Amino acid sequence: MTAAVSSSRWRFREPGVIPGFGLTFGFAVCYLSLVILIPLSGLVWRSSTLGWQDFWSLASDPRTLSALKVSFGSALLAALINSVFGLVVAWVLVRYRFPGRRIVDAVVDLPFALPTAVAGIALATLYAPNGIIGAQLAGLGFKVAFTPAGIVVALVFVGLPFIVRTVQPVLADVDREVEEAAATLGASRLKIVVRVLLPGLLPAILTGFAMALARGIGEYGSVIFIAGNIPYFSEIAPLLIVIRLEEFNYAAATAVGVVMLSISFLMLLLINLIQSWSRRRYGS
Amino acid sequence: MDLGIQNVSKAFGATAALRDVSLSIETGELVALLGPSGSGKTTLLRLIAGLETPSAGAVFFGDEEASRRSVQERQVGFVFQHYALFRHMTVLENVAFGLTIRPRHSRPSKQEIERRALDLISLVQLSGLEGRYPQQLSGGQRQRVALARAMAIEPKVLLLDEPFGALDAQVRKDLRHWLLEIHERTHYTTLFVTHDQEEALELANRVVVMNEGQIVQIGTPDEVYDHPAVPFVHRFIGESSELPVRVENGQIWFDDCPTGLASDRAGSGLLFFRPHQVEIAPEGSRCLAARVIGSRRLAGTRRLELSVGQSNRHVEIDVPLEHPVAQKQVVFFRPKVWTLFPTGDKEQARPETVGAKLVFPRSAAGGTLRHYEPSVS
Amino acid sequence: MTDHAIMLRSALTETPTVQRWLIAVALLFLAFFLFLPLFAVFSEAFRNGVGAWWEAIIEPDALAAIRLTLLVAAISVPLNMVFGIAAAWAIAKFEFRGKAFLITLIDLPFSVSPVISGLVYVLLFGSGSLLGPWLKSYGIEILFAVPGIVLATIFVTFPFVARELIPVMQDQGTSDEEAALSLGASGWQTFRHVTLPNIRWGLLYGVLLCNARAMGEFGAVSVVSGHIRGLTDTMPLHIEILYNEYNFAAAFAVASLLVGLALVTLVLKTAIELRFAD
Numbered sequence: 001m002t003a004a005v006s007s008s009r010w011r012f013r014e015p016g017v018i019p020g021f022g023l024t025f026g027f028a029v030c031y032l033s034l035v036i037l038i039p040l041s042g043l044v045w046r047s048s049t050l051g052w053q054d055f056w057s058l059a060s061d062p063r064t065l066s067a068l069k070v071s072f073g074s075a076l077l078a079a080l081i082n083s084v085f086g087l088v089v090a091w092v093l094v095r096y097r098f099p100g101r102r103i104v105d106a107v108v109d110l111p112f113a114l115p116t117a118v119a120g121i122a123l124a125t126l127y128a129p130n131g132i133i134g135a136q137l138a139g140l141g142f143k144v145a146f147t148p149a150g151i152v153v154a155l156v157f158v159g160l161p162f163i164v165r166t167v168q169p170v171l172a173d174v175d176r177e178v179e180e181a182a183a184t185l186g187a188s189r190l191k192i193v194v195r196v197l198l199p200g201l202l203p204a205i206l207t208g209f210a211m212a213l214a215r216g217i218g219e220y221g222s223v224i225f226i227a228g229n230i231p232y233f234s235e236i237a238p239l240l241i242v243i244r245l246e247e248f249n250y251a252a253a254t255a256v257g258v259v260m261l262s263i264s265f266l267m268l269l270l271i272n273l274i275q276s277w278s279r280r281r282y283g284s
Numbered sequence: 285m286d287l288g289i290q291n292v293s294k295a296f297g298a299t300a301a302l303r304d305v306s307l308s309i310e311t312g313e314l315v316a317l318l319g320p321s322g323s324g325k326t327t328l329l330r331l332i333a334g335l336e337t338p339s340a341g342a343v344f345f346g347d348e349e350a351s352r353r354s355v356q357e358r359q360v361g362f363v364f365q366h367y368a369l370f371r372h373m374t375v376l377e378n379v380a381f382g383l384t385i386r387p388r389h390s391r392p393s394k395q396e397i398e399r400r401a402l403d404l405i406s407l408v409q410l411s412g413l414e415g416r417y418p419q420q421l422s423g424g425q426r427q428r429v430a431l432a433r434a435m436a437i438e439p440k441v442l443l444l445d446e447p448f449g450a451l452d453a454q455v456r457k458d459l460r461h462w463l464l465e466i467h468e469r470t471h472y473t474t475l476f477v478t479h480d481q482e483e484a485l486e487l488a489n490r491v492v493v494m495n496e497g498q499i500v501q502i503g504t505p506d507e508v509y510d511h512p513a514v515p516f517v518h519r520f521i522g523e524s525s526e527l528p529v530r531v532e533n534g535q536i537w538f539d540d541c542p543t544g545l546a547s548d549r550a551g552s553g554l555l556f557f558r559p560h561q562v563e564i565a566p567e568g569s570r571c572l573a574a575r576v577i578g579s580r581r582l583a584g585t586r587r588l589e590l591s592v593g594q595s596n597r598h599v600e601i602d603v604p605l606e607h608p609v610a611q612k613q614v615v616f617f618r619p620k621v622w623t624l625f626p627t628g629d630k631e632q633a634r635p636e637t638v639g640a641k642l643v644f645p646r647s648a649a650g651g652t653l654r655h656y657e658p659s660v661s
Numbered sequence: 662m663t664d665h666a667i668m669l670r671s672a673l674t675e676t677p678t679v680q681r682w683l684i685a686v687a688l689l690f691l692a693f694f695l696f697l698p699l700f701a702v703f704s705e706a707f708r709n710g711v712g713a714w715w716e717a718i719i720e721p722d723a724l725a726a727i728r729l730t731l732l733v734a735a736i737s738v739p740l741n742m743v744f745g746i747a748a749a750w751a752i753a754k755f756e757f758r759g760k761a762f763l764i765t766l767i768d769l770p771f772s773v774s775p776v777i778s779g780l781v782y783v784l785l786f787g788s789g790s791l792l793g794p795w796l797k798s799y800g801i802e803i804l805f806a807v808p809g810i811v812l813a814t815i816f817v818t819f820p821f822v823a824r825e826l827i828p829v830m831q832d833q834g835t836s837d838e839e840a841a842l843s844l845g846a847s848g849w850q851t852f853r854h855v856t857l858p859n860i861r862w863g864l865l866y867g868v869l870l871c872n873a874r875a876m877g878e879f880g881a882v883s884v885v886s887g888h889i890r891g892l893t894d895t896m897p898l899h900i901e902i903l904y905n906e907y908n909f910a911a912a913f914a915v916a917s918l919l920v921g922l923a924l925v926t927l928v929l930k931t932a933i934e935l936r937f938a939d
Contacts, residue, residue: 014756018838019848021755028748031740032766035815039781040769046784085690092687096680104688106931110695112870113923113930115877116775117897118916121904122698125705125913132701133693157694176673177368180335181430183355183672184362185382185437192672195385199372211772218774221879221897225904238776242884245780250789257780264772271772272765282371283419335673337666354668 040261047258050251058255063231064240068259071237074148075216078155079163079209085156086163086212087205093164094171108164111157116221123154124225146228151236154222159212166208170201203278207271214267218260285311285346285440285473287332292341294327301327303497304341309441309490312471314464316484319494320520325477326365328494329443332475333360345440361434361472365446367426369418375429376414379404382437404432407466424455431463435470444476448483460487481521485509493517511637515625518556525599527572527592529555529624536624539593544570544618547636553626557619559587560602564609564617571618574599579610586610702920705913717903717914725891726899726915729807733882733895734875737814741871745822746864750852753830754838764827770819778816779884782809805887810895813881818874825867829860862933873926877919 013021047055058064092098093105111119127134127145137144144150174197182192220238227234237260244253287309294302302324309315317325330336332343334355343350350358370378377384380401383392392400405414408428418426427447434442447463448456464487467474478484484491485505493501493508493516501513512518515526530537530552536545538555544565545555565571577598578589585602588610592599601617609615623637670676675683707714717723748767752760770778786793786803796803803809837859841851857864879897886893894902896915903912 012758016755016835017842018754018835018851019842020852021751021757024747025751025755025757028744028751029763031744032748032763032819035812035819036766036769039785039816040773042785042790043777043781085687088683089687089691092684095674096684098684102931104691106927107691107695107699109927109930110699110923113873113877113926115873115879115897115916115919115923117879117900118702118877118919118923119698120879121900121909121912121916122701122705125909126697126701133697153694157698160694175366175368177364177366178370179673180355181362181364181368181433182370182381182385184333184335184358184360185385185433186356186359187381187385188356189671189673189675191385195381196370200370202372214772218772218777219880220774220776220883225901238774238880241776241780245783245884250784250787253780254784257777260774261777264769264774264777268765268769268772281417281419283417334665334669337669351665354665355672 043254043257043261046250047254050255054251055255055258058252059259061252063235064237064252064256064259066232067235067237067240067256070148070151070233070235071217071260072263074151074236075155075159075213075219078152078159078216079213081152081156082159082163082212083205083209086160086208087167087201089160090164090167090171094168108161111159111161116158116219117225119157120154120222120225123157123222124150127153127226145226146230146234148227148234150226150228151223151234154226155212155216155219158219158222159216162212162215163205163208166204166211167201170204171197174200200282203274203282206274207278210267210271210274214264214271217263217267286344287441287473287475288344289328289332290342290344292328292331292338292343294324294331294336295339300497302331302338305497305499306341307492307499307502309473309475311473314467314474314487314489315476316488316491317475317477317494318481318484318491318521319479321479322496323494324497325494326445329362329445329475329477332441333362333443334358335362359437359440361431361437361439361442363427363430363434363442363444363447365449367418367430369426369429369433371418374415374417375405375410375421376401378418378429379414379432379436381433401432401436404436405429407435407469408432409462422455423451424459427451427459428462431466435472439472442472442474444474446477446479448478448480456483463487485521493520495520510621511635512556512623513635515554515556518623518625523559523600524556525559525601527555527597527599528627529553531624538572539595541573541593542570543572545622545638547624547638549624549626549636551626553624555619555622555624557622559600560585561621562601562617562619564603564607564615567616569616569618571616574615574617576610576613576615581605588615590615699920702913702916705909706917708913709910713910714914714917717911718918720911722891722894723899723911723915726894726896727918729810729894730876730896732807733811733814734872736811737818737875738868738872740815741818742822742864742868744819745824745826745867745871748823749826749830749860750856752827753833754835767820767823770816771824775817775878775880776884778881779813782812782816782885804885805889805893807893809885810882810893813885814875814878817878817881818871821871821874822864822867825863825870826860829863830856833859862937866930866933869926869929873923876922 050058089108093101124145125131127150129135129138129143129145131145134145142149144153178196179192182196187195218238223236224239227236229235229239237256241253241256244256289305289307292302292305293300305328317328319325327336331338334350334353345358370381373381376398380397383397383400402414405411408431410425410428410432413421413425418429421429448459451459460483476487488505491503491505491508492499495516501508501517503511508517509521512521518524527538529543531547531549534546534548536543536547536555572592574590574592576588577591580587580589582602584605586605586607588601588603590599590601591597603609621638623635625635752764783804784790786796786809788794793804803812837855838851841855846854877897879901882895883898883901886895886898888894888898888902890902896919900912900915903915
């Protein structure tokens with residue numbers, strides 16, 4: 001910020017008195033490169049040795065496309081479900097007082113702390129046709145486990161805290177005066193919620209949505225137990241990578257991996273765009 | 285429209301925010317609610333708007349009791365201390381909000397809404413900024429958007445909570461003139477809350493002084509400054525010094541010395557005067573003698589800090605800059621304008637003010653339009 | 662309550678009926694997706710009694726998996742903690758070009774599929790790579806061995822501590838450190854006595870989350886582990902094997918340990934937040 005004022009000379013770092021920049025920055029960047037960047041670029045380099053033709057034929061293989069479609073579609077649906085219910089959960093936790101609120105608030109983080117494999121077997125047991133919930137649903141004619149619906153269930157579990165935890169602080173920060181102002185201007189409660197509160201929450205909801213979507217597309221552990229993993233039906237893209245690796249078909253695994261990595265980068269870009277847009281416009 | 289507040293009390297749990305407050309405001313008045321923080325002035329404003337419910341008493345809009353009207357129906361323009369602008373809406377959308385959310389049958393057409401919003405934006409001198417978002421505006425500009433938004437619903441009464449509280453000193457001053465100008469142009473009945481006495485005295489037709497949940501005085505700026513009803517008002521508005529005194533044989537005595545001031549009341553009391561309303565007296569005349577314990581330069585005068593009598597009461601007086609008395613160790617002076625508040629005896633509880641000029645209430649309307657140059661960019 | 666009080670409440674909040682409905686919807690949703698799975702793990706784990714549960718845990722392969730999981734966490738968590746502190750220090754206390762980009766890179770593992778985190782190490786150290794066979798000629802096994810599992814775990818848990826610390830340190834600004842330095846403290850003393858006490862709760866929370874993920878990581882570890890029972894199976898992998906063998910009770914018994922870990926993490930997290938709230 002002060003660079004423009006103090007000098008026009010290009011400077012990597014603003015001068016300051018606090019020591020340790022070289023040490024900490026150097027270590028952080030080296031570690032980051034060793035652990036993350038070099039291995040990831042290895043994946044990109046490996047795919048480039050495939051040649052465009054081979055890469056394209058591997059990436060557009062019908063089974064790959066179907067797996068990507070299943071992963072993306074179920075992640076999208078789960079993120080949408082979470083946007084609605086996550087918003088309700090965040091709203092209830094911030095605005096209302098009821099017995100057990102603290103416990104509920106703490107448990108929202110469970111998907112962050114619970115190993116995905118544990119979540120996977122627990123959800124599979126519950127939603128299997130002979131499980132507590134699955135049996136009820138089967139009676140109604142719904143089959144959840146071992147279908148794409150099961151994948152959505154697992155991804156709803158995994159993605160829930162992303163929405164709740166991004167919306168919650170923003171909602172808690174909403175100034176009561178803003179609602180009062182809308183009321184003095186004649187807005188009914190419904191209009192205050194729809195025209196004043198929700199638009200203010202939109203950037204947070206979108207950010208949480210994108211994060212849940214990104215996580216859902218790549219999710220593996222919680223999904224494979226409940227999905228049934230039937231090719232062309234309920235097989236997700238990360239599982240296809242594992243299958244190709246077990247077949248020692250590294251080229252195919254790399255191709256799927258690169259497609260998924262590109263999707264991850266796109267999601268990351270999207271999240272950053274949403275945030276910078278909201279910062280520019282709303283200043284927070 | 286006339287506004288009436290009748291015997292209103294408000295308690296939050298065990299603490300009483302307002303205690304039996306009554307006030308009536310006439311159409312077109314510009315009234316200041318002045319008091320220290322915690323005096324209940326904001327609570328009173330919120331009660332009028334319908335943002336709080338009175339524990340007892342009633343609010344009248346004209347002849348109609350307002351308690352059957354919800355916040356939405358009261359049609360008050362409320363300007364919040366921190367503006368409470370909708371940050372996801374542009375200036376235009378903010379100002380137009382009150383009109384766009386009306387039910388279809390009473391809602392003006394889109395063009396009409398935009399025309400009226402733009403008119404208001406130009407009234408508050410923000411033309412050209414209608415496409416900006418609140419975050420892109422300065423504090424003073426946001427304040428003006430908040431006012432335009434409140435005026436868009438053609439309010440029956442305009443309520444402003446500490447309208448200039450969050451602004452820089454210079455912006456505050458500019459906006460004061462500008463608010464006066466807007467009031468003179470629109471004649472909305474306006475009530476504003478402030479803890480800044482200068483702001484209240486400069487802007488208001490009438491000042492309502494509040495303390496500890498009660499109204500302690502209602503009057504024109506001249507009345508509350510020159511004829512304070514209770515010691516609190518004298519201390520709170522303007523600078524003041526006070527001495528405990530006794531009245532005997534028509535003379536006011538301090539520490540067994542006559543002060544040279546006369547009163548026909550008997551008994552003990554508190555003598556109040558302002559630093560700039562004193563005269564230096566010749567030595568040996570009947571007056572107050574004081575030791576100088578400090579001297580400060582105050583813009584155009586010299587402020588002396590004095591210790592009076594054996595009880596070492598501290599008072600302050602102003603003397604001209606070059607006055608020789610500033611160099612001395614002992615000063616003799618006499619208040620020119622003073623107020624005596626009797627203590628103890630309830631029969632004579634009315635204060636006596638001597639020396640102040642006759643007061644003329646400032647008219648609610650009229651006056652000339654002041655030219656306003658916005659200094660905020 | 663007076664008419665106006667009722668009207669006011671309905672203007673500024675939802676009616677009690679709407680509130681009750683929203684609370685019911687939220688609780689029902691959470692019950693189906695969070696509370697019931699939790700309950701299912703314990704009910705399945707103890708289905709055959711505490712004895713059977715204990716048997717499943719002290720079974721040698723299970724014990725080996727627990728040991729390996731603890732080892733992996735003991736290596737990867739401290740490394741990522743040191744990285745997190747260093748990165749947060751550099752990012753929060755200094756202004757430099759490309760800061761936002763660096764933060765994005767640190768966040769990267771959050772949005773990369775865990776399977777890909779495993780895949781990159783397979784490609785780096787696998788039989789088709791340059792590095793793998795070369796290391797193998799010196800007798801160093803990375804893939805399908807403990808080092809590979811540690812590397813994959815580090816990749817996946819990489820951002821947790823840094824992500825937690827950066828906002829905490831940014832909030833605190835630099836004035837405390839500048840004050841300490843002006844009083845003659847050395848850089849290390851400043852960090853030790855001024856910065857660290859300020860960030861300790863954030864640090865603890867970051868480490869807790871990092872540890873929970875490190876012990877529970879499945880996808881990435883699954884790809885690099887090779888699933889050698891008793892040797893390269895971590896707890897989550899062991900759970901998968903038991904589950905696929907239809908040994909559900911044993912699978913859930915081991916799972917219940919990880920649920921316990923998750924619950925302890927959440928309780929500590931809530932305790933830290935309560936402390937902060939004071």
